[in-house]
Amino acid sequence: GAGVSQSPSNKVTEKGKDVELRCDPISGHTALYWYRQSLGQGLEFLIYFQGNSAPDKSGLPSDRFSAERTGGSVSTLTIQRTQQEDSAVYLCASSPRPGIQYGYTFGSGTRLTVV
C-alpha cells in the first residue's frame, strides 16, 4: 500500500479480554517495528521484525504480549488478558531494510483503552 495501515484505529476493551492489533506495512518493506506511545512516556520499543522473524523481542513488557508476522507483510500484535496499564497508542512502522538510517514510516496508530 501507499502507507503503513493500522487497524483498528480505536479499540475499547474490558480488562481481562484479549485484543489483536494489525499492521499492514508498505509493500516491499522488509523491516517492521512496533512501539507503544503512552502519555508522558514517549515511544517505547516493543518488537522488531526482519521478514517473518523477530530478532529483537526485548521490549515486550510481559508474556501477555506477543507478535507475529506472516508472508513478510502483515503483522499482528496480540495482548492477552489486558490490563488498564496496557492503555496506550500502539504504533507500527516499517522501513525498506532494517535500521533507522533508512527512515521509518509510521502508521497512524491504534488507540487502545482498557476499561
Added chain:
Amino acid sequence: AQRVTQPEKLLSVFKGAPVELKCNYSYSGSPELFWYVQYSRQRLQLLLRHISRESIKGFTADLNKGETSFHLKKPFAQEEDSAMYYCALTAGGGFKTIFGAGTRLFVKA
C-alpha cells in the same frame, strides 16, 4: 544503556522568536540521532537526521558528542511549527531505536 532525555515537556514561544528543543543522550558508542515530529492529527514523521546535516523547514540540529546533545533549533518560529517533537537514537548498525519522551512546542501568534 541507551537513553534519550528531552527535559522540557512543553515549550511555548512567540511567533518569530528563536526556538531550541533540547535533547541529551547516553550511549557509549557512535550514535545515530534523529528528530521526529507529530503535527496535530497527523502521523509521526521523520524531520531530520544528524548524518545528513540538513535543514528541514528551517530546523537544524547539530550533534555535540562532547556534551552528548542533539538540540533542535530554528531561528524564527512559525505557528505551523506547533507540534510534538521526539528525539531518537539508534546505535550504529542497530535496529532498536530509543525515543525521548517528547517536547510539545506551542508557537503563539
